[in-house]
Amino acid sequence: MNKPLTITDISKILLENSFVGVHLVDSEGIIQYISPQIENMLGYKATEMIGKKAWKFVYKEDKKYLIKTNEMLTNHLGLQKETELEIRLVDKNGKIKFFYNKVYNFLDDKIGFIVTYFQEITEKKEEEEYFEQTQQYLQAVLNHTQYGFFLLTTSRKILYYNATAYEIISKAEENLRIGDDLLDYVNSKNKAHFLDVFDKCLKGESISYERKIILSDNTEKWLDFRVAPIYLKKNEIYGISITLTDITARKTAEMYLLKSEKTLQAVFNNSAQISFLIDKDYKIIALNRYAIKSTEAKLGRKAQIGDDIFDFIDESEKEEVKKRILYCLEGHYLRIERTIKLQNNETQWLEIYYAPIENENKEYFAVNIAMFNISERKNAEEKLKYSEKLYQTIAENFPKSxxxxxxxxxxxxxxxxxxxxxxxxxxxxxxxxxxxxxxxxxxxxxxxxxxxxxxxxxxxxxxxxxxxxxxxxxxxxxxxxxxxxxxxxxxxxxxxxxxxxxxxxxxxxxxxxxxxxxxxxxxxEQLLASNEELTVSNEHLILQQDVLEEINDKLTQQRSILENVNTELELKNETLLYRENELKEAYEKILQQQEEVQFSLIEQQKLNQQLLMKNQELATQEEELRTTNDQLRIQQDEMRITLAQLSDRNFELDQLVYRTSHDIRSPLTSVLGLVNLMRLEGLPDNLAEYVDRMEKSVQKLDRFVSSMLNFAKVNRTERKNEVIDFEEIILKCYDDFRYMPHFEKVNKKYFIKNEKKILFYGDILRLEIIFANIISNAIKYQNRLNAPNNFFNFVKIKIIFYFFDIQ
CATH class of the missing domain: 3.30.450.20 (PAS domain)
Structure with missing residues (x-):
């Protein structure tokens, strides 16, 4: 029968089979134990290290840092339980090696030592140094190359530029700085093209083109641009690189070569229209024979290559022609009709076409001005207009014709x-x-x-x-x-x-x-005869009328006297009636006022009665409120006492839960260790199933106790906002759950997106509990039935920071 293993034996087995090195140090920094992994890492035997100060094997520049860390742990027992650091150790052959250490303070526990886990990261550090040196070499090469180089972010911000790029750009614009938007240094005419190229590169295209820039001293320089995306990972664009090459000499030679081509001249000479080819300086670089004849007919002298086109244009039209040429040099086409007067005073109609000319790089370097004599067509149009006008006049003046x-x-x-x-x-x-x-x-x-x-x-x-x-x-x-x-x-x-x-x-x-x-x-005529008879009889009537008028005058005098008397009587009667009406109105107003006074007195009495009733009701309600307030004060005092008692009970319960959970976890951990040792020793088939069930039950109980501990911690500690390191919390959770079944077959990924480097504040303890629950549930409830043989499900954590600018 095998001898039962002690806790010390179990711990030793676990330490010696770990993938990291472990050593135990006392409060004085003296090594008490080292695992075989450290012997393999440094080449020392255990007997050569045990009993010596731990910092004896540390690289001289890291000794002070290690001593300070040891003092921090030993002088604050119970406060700081663990820490992490990177140090350099010197192996037996004198080679310096890099290690990542995780240190736990168990001086106040049963273990009684400071436990340090060692993980060698020499290879990683060497890669980092190599990358840094390579970056320095690359920067030196770029600064001494003849090509200008820019490295931009996906938002056009300048990440890097070399000396050649600075020399090119600084002549056109001062104060080039890292972090600037490169679009600010692009000429306004080329900004739209630059944005189009940049958008295409963000979609994965590599583009090359040539452009002319104007420097601050008004000199021109031709540059070859090579723009390409930079991939940090597969299918993930990190930024955009721009390479600049000065091609001014080549472009100048090409332009002079194009100007001297005989083929273009032959085409012009055999063309039926009048043709001029004008460059950006308004110089004639080509013209055909009809153009020569037209200038001679207009001004009496022949145009030649090299002449200024404005020498053959009227002063009043020069500005307009200049605008048309500049418009065409932007890639537009124009057509106009106009008349010119020849030297013999004859008027001629011309149809003029302005067309831009491209070179092999798709750049507009000249304008072709083509003219056609349309005098006959215009005369026909004038005759047609005259006929239409004549027909319209006839139709208006001769209807139905x-x-x-x-x-x-x-x-x-x-x-x-x-x-x-x-x-x-x-x-x-x-x-x-x-x-x-x-x-x-x-x-x-x-x-x-x-x-x-x-x-x-x-x-x-x-x-x-x-x-x-x-x-x-x-x-x-x-x-x-x-x-x-x-x-x-x-x-x-x-x-x-x-x-x-x-x-x-x-x-x-x-x-x-x-x-x-x-x-x-x-x-x-008949009326005139009858009119004479009437005139005679009218004279007799006039005599009778005179008599009647005398009688009428007397009657009129008497009538006027009577009318005067009657008028006086009417005036007196109207005065009496007016006074009578005034008295009636005054009497009616007095009666109405008496009624209003009586009605207001009645209303006032009713209001007084209502006010008395309301005062009585308010007095009753006030008495009831006093009684209610007294009762509420008594209840509040009772509630304060009850809350104080509940607070004490809660504190006692938290203490009980915390102590009980803490005491229970220790034997549970021991039982889990014993179960693992039993498996290592080998179990009969009939006991393996029971041991598995026992392990699951113990793990379930351990998780319950852990949750109780976390709950007690959350209730005991006040909420405190600190800067949160999500990566540290996630890695700690991974480390805590290494013992869980099938943990090593779970693919663990986490992604933290924080482009603006926003600081997140929160309660670290509560966030650790939340992440621990999420990750443990993901591992525990993974679907292993449908997973491949060598790989189970994965835990994927994605954290994205959103920034809200509240104004």
Whole structure:
């Protein structure tokens, strides 16, 4: 039968089988124990290290730091239980090695030592130093290269630039700084193109292009830009790199080469239009033979390559032409029409096209000005406008008419149609026929004479009547140009049947009016005779009227006296009535005021009664409030006593839970250690299942006790806001749950996104409990049935900081 293992034996087995080195140090810093891993790491045997000061094996520059850490732990027993640090140790061969240490203070516990875990990180540190040296070498190379180099963030901020880039940019703009937006140093004309290129690079494209920049001394420089994304990880763009190369010399040579190409000149010379090729300095770099002829016809001298285009343009038009050329150099096309006056005072219409010319780099370096002589087309357009205007005038002045045009040989060359309706002809096509073939002989006698007068510039008209009605035939000269002979006659047949009918009606009305006037004259004579008789009888009546007027005067005098008396009586009567009305109104007002006073007295009495009742009710309520307040004060005193008692009970319960949980965890940990040792020793098949169940039950109880401890800690400690390191909390949780089943088969990932470096404040203890519950549940309840053989589910933690700017 095997001898049972002690706690010391179990601890030794665990330490010796750990993947990290462990040593125990007392309060004086003397090594009491080292694990075999440290022997392998440093090459010393245990006997060479035990009993010596721990800092004897530490690199000289780290000794003070280690001694200070040891004093901090030993002088604050019970306050600081653990710490982490990185130190350098010297192995037996004198080689310096880097270690990550996690130190636990168990001086006040049963262990009685400071326990330190060692994890070698020499390889990691060497990689970091190599990366730093490589970065320094790279920076030195970039600063001495002929190429300018920029490294930008995804938001265009400058992360790095070399000396060559500074020399290029600083001449165009001063005060180049890390952190600036590179867009601020780009010329306003090139900003849109720069933003387009930058957006394409953010999508993964690499772009190269050439651009001309203007320096502060107004000199020009051509640069070759190579813009490419930088990947920190696969498919994750970290930033944008821009490489600049000065290509001014090459571009100058290319531009002069393009100017001297003979092919372009040949194309110009064989073109039908007038063509000029103008560069950005408004110099003629190419022109064809028609352009030479046009300048000679206009100014009397021939244009040549190298001449300024403005030497051949009127002073009043130079500014407008300059604007058009600049507009085309931005990639736009223009078309205009205008007239010019030649040296012989002849006016010529030109159609002018402005077109930008690109080079092989898709840059606009010149403008092609092409001119076409459109004088004939414009003259035709003017004639068409004149004809349209003439037709409109005829339509307005000759309604219900038919318009026809005859040449000087009296041949019909244009007709509006339906000529047969106006001249009572058989319907047929009359075009290209003379008047002798169209009209009757009697009509032609008058029409021929009038048309001859029209060819002399004299307008005439005559009336023509047929069974269809009356028609007015107008002959007018058709003048197209004032200084030329009249060749066409305008003949307008106007239907005036309605006018003639109205004239006939008017004549009948005039005849009827004359008859009525004669009848009126007869009646007037009869009235004059009767009027004389009336005059005689009127004289007799006048005499009688004089007598009656004398009698009437007397009656009028008497009537006026009576009217005066009557007026005085009416005035007195109106005065009495007015006073009577005033007295009635005053009496009614007095009665109304008496009623209002009586009503207000009654209302006042009612209000007084209501106020008395309300005062009584308020007095009763005030007494009740006093009684209620006294009762509330008594209840508050009782509640304060009860709360104080509850606070004491809660504190006692917290202490009981904390102590009980702490005491229970120690044997539980021992039981779990014994279970692991039993497995190492080997178990019969019939006991393995019971041991597994026992282990699960103990782990479940341990988790319950841990949660009780955490709950007690949360209740005992006050909420305190501190800066939170989420990475430290997550790693600590991983370390605490290493003992859990299948922990090593869980893929653990965490992602913390904090681009703006925001500090997060909170209660560390409560956050540790929250993360511990999340991670332990994820490990405990993982789905192992559907997972691959060598790998279970994973724990993925994602923390994103959101910044809210509250204003």
């Amino acid at each position: 038919n318009v026809n045009v005859f040449d000087k040989n009296f041949k019909l060359i244009f007709t509006q149609g339906e000529l047969y309706k106006y001249m009572d002809l058989v319907r047929e096509d009359f075009l290209d026929k003379t008047i002798y073939e169209i009209f009757s002989e009697r009509t032609n006698l008058i029409l021929e004479s009038n048309m001859k007068d029209a060819l002399k510039g004299i307008s005439k008209s005559f009336e023509h009547r047929n069974k269809l009605g009356f028609f007015l035939v107008n002959t007018l000269p058709l003048i197209q140009e004032t200084d030329k002979e009249i060749e066409n006659v305008l003949v307008i047949f106007q239907d005036v049947s309605d006018v003639k009918a109205k004239e006939k009606n008017l004549e009948q009305l005039n005849y009827d009016l004359d008859n009525q006037n004669q009848q009126l004259k007869n009646k007037e």
